């Protein structure tokens with residue numbers, strides 16, 4: 859389970875379908891979907 863902060867819900871949520879992505883500054887991040895509002899949730903770090 860991967861948690862991220864949803865800016866729409868203003869709370870931590872459990873991401874749906876988390877994926878490892880690389881940001882422009884070469885940092886690793888995890889991108890997923892908020893289960894409540896379906897917006898994109900990011901978290902810095904690795905899976």
Ligand SMILES: [Zn+2]
Nearest residue numbers: 864867892895
């Ligand atoms: Zn949300």
